[in-house]
Amino acid sequence: MLSEERAALEELKKTVQEETERRGRPLSACVVTFGCQMNERDSEKLKGILLAAGFEESDSEEADFVLYNTCTVRENANTRLYGHLGHVNNMKRQHPDKIIGICGCMMQEKDEVERIRVKYPFVDIVFGTYNIYRLAEILNRRMREGTRVIEVWDKEKEIVEDLPVKREAAWKSGVNIMFGCNNFCSYCIVPYVRGRERSRDPKDILREIETLVRDGVIEVMLLGQNVNSYGKNLPEPVSFAQLLDAVCQIPGLERVRFMTSHPKDLSDELIAVMAKNPKVCRHLHLPVQSGSDGILKAMNRHYTKESYLALVERIRTAMPEISLTTDIIVGFPGETEEDFEETMDVVRRVRFDSAFTFIYSPRTGTPAAKMPDQVPQEVIKERFARLLDLVQSIGSRQSLRDVGRTMPALVESLDEATPGRVTGRLGNNVCVHFEGDESLIGHIVNVHLDEAHGFYYIGTEET
Ligand code: SAH
Numbered sequence: 001m002l003s004e005e006r007a008a009l010e011e012l013k014k015t016v017q018e019e020t021e022r023r024g025r026p027l028s029a030c031v032v033t034f035g036c037q038m039n040e041r042d043s044e045k046l047k048g049i050l051l052a053a054g055f056e057e058s059d060s061e062e063a064d065f066v067l068y069n070t071c072t073v074r075e076n077a078n079t080r081l082y083g084h085l086g087h088v089n090n091m092k093r094q095h096p097d098k099i100i101g102i103c104g105c106m107m108q109e110k111d112e113v114e115r116i117r118v119k120y121p122f123v124d125i126v127f128g129t130y131n132i133y134r135l136a137e138i139l140n141r142r143m144r145e146g147t148r149v150i151e152v153w154d155k156e157k158e159i160v161e162d163l164p165v166k167r168e169a170a171w172k173s174g175v176n177i178m179f180g181c182n183n184f185c186s187y188c189i190v191p192y193v194r195g196r197e198r199s200r201d202p203k204d205i206l207r208e209i210e211t212l213v214r215d216g217v218i219e220v221m222l223l224g225q226n227v228n229s230y231g232k233n234l235p236e237p238v239s240f241a242q243l244l245d246a247v248c249q250i251p252g253l254e255r256v257r258f259m260t261s262h263p264k265d266l267s268d269e270l271i272a273v274m275a276k277n278p279k280v281c282r283h284l285h286l287p288v289q290s291g292s293d294g295i296l297k298a299m300n301r302h303y304t305k306e307s308y309l310a311l312v313e314r315i316r317t318a319m320p321e322i323s324l325t326t327d328i329i330v331g332f333p334g335e336t337e338e339d340f341e342e343t344m345d346v347v348r349r350v351r352f353d354s355a356f357t358f359i360y361s362p363r364t365g366t367p368a369a370k371m372p373d374q375v376p377q378e379v380i381k382e383r384f385a386r387l388l389d390l391v392q393s394i395g396s397r398q399s400l401r402d403v404g405r406t407m408p409a410l411v412e413s414l415d416e417a418t419p420g421r422v423t424g425r426l427g428n429n430v431c432v433h434f435e436g437d438e439s440l441i442g443h444i445v446n447v448h449l450d451e452a453h454g455f456y457y458i459g460t461e462e463t
């Protein structure tokens with residue numbers, strides 16, 4: 001943490017203390033998170049700052065301070081934020097002391113900030129993705145001076161290490177290994193709102209994970225928009241495979257996951273490191289986006305259907321038990337019925353365990369938004385339904401394949417649907433429900449997979 005940020009945190013602490021005394025009760029703060037794991041990790045840092053400043057955490061938007069950490073990857077993410085704002089504005093009418101903040105990816109878009117500035121005067125603070133570590137400074141200014149603070153930077157700066165963090169789970173944690181993205185897939189807004197790719201120093205990453213492990217963490221998820229290009233721009237270049245191998249050597253750490261892998265950069269070195277390290281979970285999220293070479297080219301993805309299938313083949317040869325998941329976009333500009341059939345063909349051939357399917361959403365400022373031949377909504381909807389059917393029928397059959405085996409599961413929670421049961425996650429990311437109680441949460445146990453139900457198992461603990 002920078003020294004000025006530490007000082008800002010001390011100042012905010014004083015302000016919160018004074019307010020707490022004035023109101024005769026503690027102040028509460030609620031962080032609402034939209035979007036991907038990167039945003040969830042950012043929210044843990046935002047909460048870390050707020051708790052360190054003396055706020056109590058709340059999961060209700062009735063809280064004294066509500067902060068929305070936004071996503072803008074598809075239009076519906078934006079629509080959801082505006083829904084929440086309408087609602088929270090009504091609450092603020094009843095409680096004028098309430099403070100409302102917005103940060104995250106959507107605030108890196110000038111038009112959105114302008115809209116908030118003009119049409120949503122009840123929003124008190126706005127900041128972006130590059131300056132989340134300045135939350136204490138910004139919020140304190142708002143609380144002291146009573147004026148609106150809008151502070152968005154248009155460029156990334158240095159990586160700030162050692163922010164306070166409030167982890168959601170005691171036994172697992174996300175760990176950023178890099179920020180930003182240099183790929184500029186033609187449909188995607190992330191490079192514009194998260195900036196250029198920056199890798200953290202491997203020493204900082206290993207130190208953070210060692211600290212987490214001392215604190216009880218047994219599973220980490222290494223996070224980046226394209227982890228396979230990790231380390232290329234460091235003063236002393238390191239490959240993602242080398243980093244992963246080093247992480248696996250940390251004693252006490254039991255499971256390692258990572259997200260996301262761009263197919264164009266997934267090396268044979270990485271496959272070999274995964275295969276030799278049993279700590280690396282047998283799950284790979286490998287977004288294919290489309291099965292058509294023409295569309296993949298227009299998307300700027302730098303691989304073909306055949307090279308993707310060949311990569312899947314190499315991965316499965318090295319790790320036959322691996323589970324593969326993917327992201328697919330339907331209705332990219334110019335997508336014809338033949339292009340779409342190529343995507344269906346990839347799904348049939350790879351047999352993904354599951355796939356996130358998205359309707360193409362034009363994002364202002366991206367090249368695809370200006371491409372001709374935008375596909376009509378009714379055509380997209382019809383294709384989307386066909387794809388979803390296929391993905392689900394294959395996924396549910398895929399998940400049957402381990403029935404009858406005994407596999408280690410990390411118990412994550414009580415099973416909300418059935419009292420007396422807990423929910424565990426297998427290395428391949430599939431869930432299993434079985435008899436057990438709270439004492440199992442955060443532990444890895446061997447579970448016999450008795451029955452498959454669509455996308456999860458019912459099992460029995462083996463002792
Ligand atoms: N960095 C990750 C993806 C981040 S965004 C990667 O490259 O794999 C998560 C997913 O959202 C993408 O894989 C893509 O399928 C989807 N997506 C991104 N932009 C989109 C858009 N404009 N419309 C629809 N889906 C989109």
Ligand code: SF4
Pocket residue numbers: 181182183184185188189190191225226262
């Ligand atoms: Fe977006 Fe492509 Fe970067 Fe993923 S790799 S964040 S899809 S530009």
Ligand code: F3S
Pocket residue numbers: 034035036037038039070071072073105106190193194
């Ligand atoms: Fe959304 Fe930003 Fe993640 S746009 S998907 S929250 S990087």
